[in-house]
Amino acid sequence: MTAPEAQETVEDPEQIKRETGLVVRGFSRKRLNLIPILQKVQGKLGYLPRAAMTEIAAYLNIPDIDVYGVVTFYNQFRLNPPGRHSIRVCLGTACHMKGGYIALDAWKRRLGINPRETSPDREFDLDTVACVGCCTMAPVTVVDEKPERQVDPTRVDGLLLAFENERKAREKEKGEKS
Amino acid sequence: MKKAEPAAVAAAFNEIKKKAGARWGNLWQDRPVILVGAATCGRAAGAIEVLDTFKAEIKNRNLDVPVIEVGCMGHCYAEPLVIIGKPGQPPVCYNHVNPVIAERLVKEYLLGDNPSPEFVLAALEPSEALPSFQDFPRAQYERKIILKNCGHIDPTRIEHYIAGGGYAALVKALQMSPEEIIEEVKKSGLRGRGGAGFPTGNKWQLCRNARGRPRYMVCNADEGDPGAFMDRAILESDPHSVIEGMIIAARAIGSRYGYIYVRAEYPLAVERLDIALRQARRKKLLGNRILGSDFSFDISLFQGSGAFVCGEETALIASLEGRAGMPHHRPPYPAIQGLHGKPTLVNNVKTLASVRHIINNGADWFAGIGANGSSGTAVFALAGKVVNTGLVEVPMGTTLRQIIFDVGSGIPKGKKFKAVQIGGPSGGCLPESALDLPVDFDSLRGAGAMMGSGGMVVLDEDDCMVEIARYFLEFTQKESCGKCTFCRLGTKQMLEVLTEFTRGEGKIEDLDNLYKLAGEIQAGSLCGLGRTAPNPVLTTLRYFRDEYRAHIELGRCPALMCMHLIAYYILPHKCERSCDACVGSCSVEAISPNKKRIKVIDQEKCVKCGKCLEACPFQYNAVVKLTPPSEVPAR
CATH class of the missing domain: 3.40.50.11540 (NADH-ubiquinone oxidoreductase 51kDa subunit)
Structure with a gap:
């Protein structure tokens, strides 16, 4: 499970540096703080952009590549900004045997992206997760931190429709305001 | 290190214990209590809504009833679970509780005196009016030591x-x-x-x-x-x-x-x-x-x-x-x-x-609990095709059959048991013949599996053993850290071979290559991940070789699971002209009626999700899976 999603992703390099600087100052300059720092920065920015990684490397006085190596080793860290909604398909043993791969196929088909990618409109990001421990409700998809039970292609369409309606409502509201 | 001053330590603790006991010791005795199981599994099933409903009801009615959020009671198949205790009566565990049932329970059991047996899973203690956990067959084998507190105490207090x-x-x-x-x-x-x-x-x-x-x-x-x-x-x-x-x-x-x-x-x-x-x-x-x-x-x-x-x-x-x-x-x-x-x-x-x-x-x-050089209890997460999924704690030495059929109540929907996957990616798949093996650290090794940390997934006749071997290998291959060559590259090779099998593109000599690769990965890896990665493949090869051969030689998946080796087909003589259930169920619009209004699946468009098979009303039962896909008659 990734850290809580940031409301709006930060993409301005200057702001990234500033935000990262604020986080790292809470830690001592020890290598063993690297992973907790990365977790906290990702919690704030939603992802780990290059500017943040170099900032952290400079603070801990370690080569940039060491930070990049750790970031790419662990599944939790992401290099691209997350979407507004996170879709994580459980592929634990029970979910897989009960059709988790069919659900993943459906998500891939509908969103047009592969796992660990974000849709071009930044609405959704797709990922798989090894097991969320809700094996009795297999196959499970965790949608925005909420595990959805028995997700099959029809349910995928239903969930997407709900998001689409929500988006339309949001846009309508915006239109009325302006 | 010298011994601490025993008297002072004991006195300090007694003070703490006295205070804790005054508030929590006789929780059940003087007033009713509601416990709501709200671990991750319970929450996913809707425990938070249930918890909120109870709290709101208690508040609206001005009752003096603590509503406590507890952890997992182990009966995951029946989530969300709620325990209601009333003074002088055995605490009762309710299953599949939702906000509507919660409201009724407050009205009928807390305010009234009707324990609402229709929602009861069991009473925690023997009771005359209700079934109790002691009556369940699983009570004969289960011995809760590590899990004793789970679901019965407030983990945040x-x-x-x-x-x-x-x-x-x-x-x-x-x-x-x-x-x-x-x-x-x-x-x-x-x-x-x-x-x-x-x-x-x-x-x-x-x-x-x-x-x-x-x-x-x-x-x-x-x-x-x-x-x-x-x-x-x-x-x-x-x-x-x-x-x-x-x-x-x-x-x-x-x-x-x-x-x-x-x-x-x-x-x-x-x-x-x-x-x-x-x-x-x-x-x-x-x-x-x-x-x-x-x-x-x-x-x-x-x-x-x-x-x-x-x-x-x-x-x-x-x-x-x-x-x-x-x-x-x-x-x-x-x-x-x-x-x-x-x-x-x-x-x-x-x-x-x-x-x-x-x-x-x-x-x-x-040391008196357990057997065969393994003392104490073993905790398992029972999942897959078994009726009572959830957490199980049994003394070491209990047999697999007792765990799956007595504690887990066997396979649902009257299907046939095929294998049990034990020990996760490091373990193996054991067939029916191994079911009488005792579960302890050493007995399972001989059969090619291991106890592992406690995952136990039951597989039935609809599960393909080649596919499950491929699944675990895909997992270990992805999770291999890449340090040891044999683990990094060997698992990749094995995965490729297995993927070919599940697509019907395998060659029979690859079976020998799998053995060879498995031996080399086991010998050439530093840590347990690599050394045990081939186990799922080796055990399935050992016990389910026929299935491998069917995939390779006939291009068939006998369990009808491997997507590339099956096709969905609507039997024209069974299809009902007035029914459109499958057409609506298909999310890729692959099903359409022909001139006679018999539904036909466009095999090019079909993604093999199986929704049409579920949607077809049982009285028609017209959708079937065929393997190999060439069995589908040409139009």
Whole structure:
């Protein structure tokens, strides 16, 4: 499970540096703080952009590549900004045997992206997760931190429709305001 | 280290215990209580809505009934679960509770006197009017020791744990010398519950005797096996039992500082551990001079970042040091040279949760449970095609058949048992003929599987054994850290071969290549991930060779699971002209009626999700799966 999603992703390099600087100052300059720092920065920015990684490397006085190596080793860290909604398909043993791969196929088909990618409109990001421990409700998809039970292609369409309606409502509201 | 002043420690604890007991000791006696199971599994089933409904109802009606959020009761098949206790009556456990039922329970059972048997799973104690857990067949085999508190105490209140006898073992241990503690654990025969089964007492001794200071105590809560959730349930439901075990272990090895390495994928466990640690510090059960003795110990939480290999102890230590979690060669063992090069004791959650029971009840009591050189109980996460999914705790030596058919109530929908996958990606698939094997550390090895950390997935006739082998290999291949060539490249090769099999593109000589590769990966890998990665393949090859041959030689998947080897087909003579159920169910619009209004699947468009088969009304039953796909008649 990734850290809580940031409301709006930060993409301005200057702001990234500033935000990262604020986080790292809470830690001592020890290598063993690297992973907790990365977790906290990702919690704030939603992802780990290059500017943040170099900032952290400079603070801990370690080569940039060491930070990049750790970031790419662990599944939790992401290099691209997350979407507004996170879709994580459980592929634990029970979910897989009960059709988790069919659900993943459906998500891939509908969103047009592969796992660990974000849709071009930044609405959704797709990922798989090894097991969320809700094996009795297999196959499970965790949608925005909420595990959805028995997700099959029809349910995928239903969930997407709900998001689409929500988006339309949001846009309508915006239109009325302006 | 000299012994702490026993009298002062005991007095300090008695003070705490008295206070806790006054509030929590007679919870059931003087007023009704509602417990709502709200671990991750319960929450996913809607426990939070149920909890809110109870709270609102109690408030609106001005009742004096505490509503307590507890952990996992183990009966995951019946979530959300609620226990309602009324003075003078046995507490009753309700299953599949939703907000509507919750409202009714308040009205009819709390205010009225009708226990609403239609929603009852069972009473916790024998009762005349209702079935009780003691009547269930599983009661004959189950023995809850580690899981005893789970689902019955409030994990966010240390007082509740203490009132139930918690931290008494710590007080006892503080009055023992470290050597006495180690001796007791050795005598109990406790073995590491992470899967390897190394004698815990010996590990402690090794670490205590090692040169170098400081020494570190690490709890390994990086439970990564897909299909295993025992550690998560314990951490979410009874975090103090693990913390108490850690403090006792730290005293035994002479450590002042410890870490709990917990998966970041378990946010609720992290939250509850954090609360538990702070409460323990406030009660002086953790930190400087514990309970006024001369022993000091503190614990930090460290969140793992999603790498399966970090469950291996040397990789876990690398991760704690802020590096990529790659294992290194052993020896030196972490007990001699671990975190920052210092002696480090790494123990699994369930190992540590067992410690307090050994200290409380004595080594002989613990050694008397279980069999065949494995003492104590085994905790399993039972999942897959079994009726009673959930957590199971049985004495070591219980047979697989007893666990699956008596505790788990067998296979649902009258299907036939095919295999049980035990031990996750490191374990194997055992067929019906192995069901009478006792579950302990050593017996399963001979059959090619291992007990592992406790994942148990039951497979029925609809599950393809080639596919499950491929699934586990895909997992280990993805999670291989890449350090050892044979593990990095060998698993990739094996996966390719298996993927070809599931697509019907395999060659029969590849079966021999699989054996060869498996042997080389086992021999050429440093850590348990690589050494055990071929197990799922080897066991399925050993017990289900026919299925492999069907895939390779006939291009058939006998279990009708492998997507590339099956096709969905609507039998024209069974299809009902007036029914359109399948057309609407298809999410890719692959089904359309022909001139005679008989529905036909466009095989080019079909994604083989199986929705049409589910949608077809049972009285027609017109949709079938065919293997190989060439069985579908040409139009």
